[in-house]
Amino acid sequence: MGFTxxxxxxxxxxxIGSEQRVLLKIxxxxxxxxxxxxxxSKDNYFRIRLQVVNNDHNNAVKWSWITxxxxxxxxxxxxxxxxxxxxxxxxxxxxxxxx
Numbered sequence: 658m659g660f661t662x663x664x665x666x667x668x669x670x671x672x673i674g675s676e677q678r679v680l681l682k683i684x685x686x687x688x689x690x691x692x693x694x695x696x697x698s699k700d701n702y703f704r705i706r707l708q709v710v711n712n713d714h715n716n717a718v719k720w721s722w723i724t725x726x727x728x729x730x731x732x733x734x735x736x737x738x739x740x741x742x743x744x745x746x747x748x749x750x751x752x753x754x755x756x
Contacts (some may be wrong), residue, residue, distance in 0.1 A: 659740040702728035703735040722754035
């Protein structure tokens with residue numbers, strides 16, 4: 658088992674200058690994204706973000722974003738890395754999967 662990917666295609670004005678993005682899914686549920694450079698980026702790397710369970714009981718939000726350390730040169734490299742490390746990621750992080 659691993660992550661599945663879905664292109665996230667925005668339409669209209671928001672697409673101008675925006676980053677390339679692919680949604681990460683587990684069992685057809687969005688759990689994160691891989692995103693690339695856009696008008697706001699400081700570099701041209703692709704990064705991986707995940708939705709993890711928020712254990713702060715004072716916060717009404719059930720999950721929060723984290724960004725993983727690897728920065729990859731291409732979307733293909735990022736996809737390959739995230740699936741090669743799927744088991745390690747699942748062991749280390751409590752990924753929020755909305756039901």
